[in-house]
Amino acid sequence: MENLRKGFPVLEQYTYLNTAASGLLPESVWEFRQNHDLDFLLGGSVFKEKQADILTETRELVGEFFNCVPSQVALVPNFSYGFNTLLEGLDKPQKALLLKNDYPSLNWAMESRNFEISYAEIDQNLEKNIAEAFENQQPDFFAFSIVQYINGIKIDLDFIKKLKQKYPETLFFADGTQFCGTEEFNFEESGLDVLICSTYKWLNAGYGNAFMLFKKEVEGKIAPKALGFGSLQGKYKAHQGNFIEKFEPGHQDTLNYGSLAEALKLMKKIGIGEISSTIESLSVTAKSEFKKMNLLEESVIKRKTHSSIFNIKGGEKLFQYLKSKNIIISQRGEGIRVSFHYFNTEKELDFLIKELKKFGV
Known part of the structure; x- marks a missing residue:
């Protein structure tokens, strides 16, 4: 121990x-961060040539850790950025289901837009409440936190998988910020269409980094509009305007995404x-x-x-x-x-x- x-x-x-508020920074991640900025200090644009390799490694490690093909992994600065970009890619109005008193960054983003929203209660009957809401509302998408930030109630992911099978046309968006890094999770076999996770909590990766996992099928149902010339193409962004690139406009922060890679290496080692x-x-x-x-x-x-x-x-x-x-x-x-x-x-x-x-x- x-x-x-x-x-x-x-x-x-x-x-x-207090990991639910902020994870700790491991010494191995701190050492990477020091070496990263020293390389930049001494190398300037020579160091810049290595950026694509750092981002590729991070994308591959995220994909390996959560069983998602790397080409369906987006690297974003935080949950809110990724989720808001996702919502802007949805046609409106649509019927949405949320959990009452779920994490504010999730519910506020939904409530600030022109969606027809209904809610399910978070209590001992959480799954039953959700099932009843689906029967009554038939939502176009369901957005929720896997683990509740206030009291730690965790949704049954087997229930979510069965619910997705029953309602295949409904999109399932999950916040994994209070979940990812606590147990093994297989995204490809899950009932989720999109998972978004800030990694400064249970993955101990520091601030300024997050990731999004996508099922291939969502590409025709979500049309994000963000674009940027400075976004590195890299190994998994083979053509201009591809789906993942629209979540990664502009230059990517290799200090923070590289920190995520180092944090995942530590967890993989353990x-x-x-x-x-x-x-x-x-x-x-x-x-x-x-x-x-x-x-x-x-x-x-x-x-x-x-x-x-x-x-x-x-x-x-x-x-x-x-x-x-x-x-x-x-x-x-x-x-x-x-x-x-x-x-x-x-x-x-x-x-x-x-x-x-x-x-x-």
Whole structure:
């Protein structure tokens, strides 16, 4: 377990239970970033000639990690940029289904446009609520977060796959920002048409990088309008005006996309199986302990499976108390959000529980 913590200096100072807000920067990524800018400092345009190789490697690593052909991977600066570009490529008006109180960057982007929107409730019956909304509304597309940012409720991806089979003409757009990097995921075999993920959280890739995965079939249904002369063609953008290029106008940031490549190399070295089992073990134990202490909402308690994000009951005083103990968490919704990644330990969970009890929770 201690080997999983190497390369994260933050863990020497804090009990860091806040990946749902911001992942940590691994030393290997930091070293890449320093070398990248040193090469640019010393090489100028000579370094620029290597940019296509950096972007190609990143695209291939994303495709390998999530089982998506590299030519269907777009590199974008953040979820919001990618999602808004996607929405601008859709004909309007269309009927859309969202989850009520889903992540603001997702719902706000939808609500600011001329779509006919309906909502499904996020509770212990999430999948049932979605199925009923599909029957009643017959949406043209469904946009949702795989894992909810406030309380960690995770949608059943097998349910999504079956729902897509039942409604093949509906487009399924997913935000994977609170999901990607926590368990193995096969995009090609999923029910998703598009997945978008900012990678500064669970992939520990730093800020300014994200990716989009596309099924080939969506190209005739989405018509993005962005173009730019400076966009490098590269190995997977063989002709001007191709689909992926419209999500990557202009020069690409090789510092940040190269950081994503280095972060994926680290996770690949550890192994997604090891990462997933560690996270799952912590999640199961944490849920059991928080349930005993009556800290969880009923909708989370009644779900069979859950992510490693929890919203526990508590206000400003508890939040400040935990901070005083160098436990890094976030205030979200009506409680305090804690989240566990592969570099966290049961010892840290025990410390959190001990301090909660000391406070009188």
